[in-house]
Amino acid sequence: MKKWLAVSLLALWACQQTALAQQPYALVVHGGAGADPAQMEPEEIEGIKARITEVLSRGLDQLKSGQSALRVVENAVRDLEDDPWFNAGRGAALNSDGEAELDAAIMDGSNLHCAGVADVRRVKNPITLARWVMEKTPHVLLVGPGADRFGQESGLEIVNPEYFITERARRALRKKQGTVGCVALDRQGHLAAATSTGGLTNKRPGRVGDSPVIGAGTFADDRSCAVSGTGVGEEFIRHQVAGQISQRIRLTGVSLPESVRQTFADGLPDDVGGVIALNRKGEWVMHFNTVGMSRGVADSTGQFKVAIGKED
Numbered sequence: 001m002k003k004w005l006a007v008s009l010l011a012l013w014a015c016q017q018t019a020l021a022q023q024p025y026a027l028v029v030h031g032g033a034g035a036d037p038a039q040m041e042p043e044e045i046e047g048i049k050a051r052i053t054e055v056l057s058r059g060l061d062q063l064k065s066g067q068s069a070l071r072v073v074e075n076a077v078r079d080l081e082d083d084p085w086f087n088a089g090r091g092a093a094l095n096s097d098g099e100a101e102l103d104a105a106i107m108d109g110s111n112l113h114c115a116g117v118a119d120v121r122r123v124k125n126p127i128t129l130a131r132w133v134m135e136k137t138p139h140v141l142l143v144g145p146g147a148d149r150f151g152q153e154s155g156l157e158i159v160n161p162e163y164f165i166t167e168r169a170r171r172a173l174r175k176k177q178g179t180v181g182c183v184a185l186d187r188q189g190h191l192a193a194a195t196s197t198g199g200l201t202n203k204r205p206g207r208v209g210d211s212p213v214i215g216a217g218t219f220a221d222d223r224s225c226a227v228s229g230t231g232v233g234e235e236f237i238r239h240q241v242a243g244q245i246s247q248r249i250r251l252t253g254v255s256l257p258e259s260v261r262q263t264f265a266d267g268l269p270d271d272v273g274g275v276i277a278l279n280r281k282g283e284w285v286m287h288f289n290t291v292g293m294s295r296g297v298a299d300s301t302g303q304f305k306v307a308i309g310k311e312d
């Protein structure tokens with residue numbers, strides 16, 4: 001009897017291992033829409049591509065070792081927040097008072113748990129703050145001094161507001177869109193999405209964009225897909241872009257690429273931005289209607305791609 005039990009358990013374990021080995025895993029990253037490689041310094045192009053490559057490699061290793069999609073999207077976005085090349089965390093776009101007000105959101109596709117934070121000024125990594133709001137409070141959106149206070153009380157790293165401000169952001173005269181985002185599929189078959197931004201350069205103090213608004217710039221649902229957006233936040237909120245992409249799949253049964261295509265075709269203005277999206281089969285989309293979007297994808301089939309412009 002004991003022997004029979006041991007054999008059954010072994011068979012069960014072997015089945016699980018085979019299923020795990022077959023489950024595809026993948027992550028897609030964006031570093032913001034709007035960047036025109038033709039207008040960028042070579043060192044900027046190299047810096048952005050190198051960073052996205054690093055983030056993809058690290059994320060792929062984490063997924064391979066069995067880490068959850070949720071953990072992987074948080075880590076990827078944290079790395080990009082710490083990097084001054086991107087409009088998130090350090091290096092974020094500044095408001096009209098020359099200050100950094102940061103927005104971020106995270107969502108777990110396995111259970112629809114999610115949270116956004118907005119107008120954060122002191123917590124070093126807004127994406128981690130969003131994760132803590134999701135896990136440790138009953139709320140889905142925390143803003144302003146209350147969000148910073150929650151981060152401080154929770155023991156997250158707090159910095160002086162000057163930390164976020166770089167000379168480059170101060171000098172940025174053109175509209176700067178360099179939000180960061182990541183979507184991932186793990187070996188357990190779960191999806192997650194994360195987005196972080198300083199918003200639009202010269203925005204009115206107090207303005208909140210789409211990134212921290214669940215269903216606008218960030219969404220994940222194992223039943224459809226995970227999405228992170230970048231672009232003119234007001235339009236993404238109006239059109240509920242990330243949620244709309246998911247709902248079209250669930251309610252009409254269209255494929256992921258078709259859902260993204262239809263969502264953009266259905267009233268979104270030209271030159272508005274882009275999205276990255278991923279489903280449980282490991283199918284992904286990196287779509288934008290701006291001149292460029294920093295982006296990259298890596299998956300368990302060996303695919304690895306990093307690009308900025310349309311021609312890449």
Ligand code: ASP
Pocket residue numbers: 032033087176177178179197198199200208209210211217229230231232233234273
């Ligand atoms: N979507 C962001 C916002 O409107 C900006 C961006 O993606 O660059 O806040």
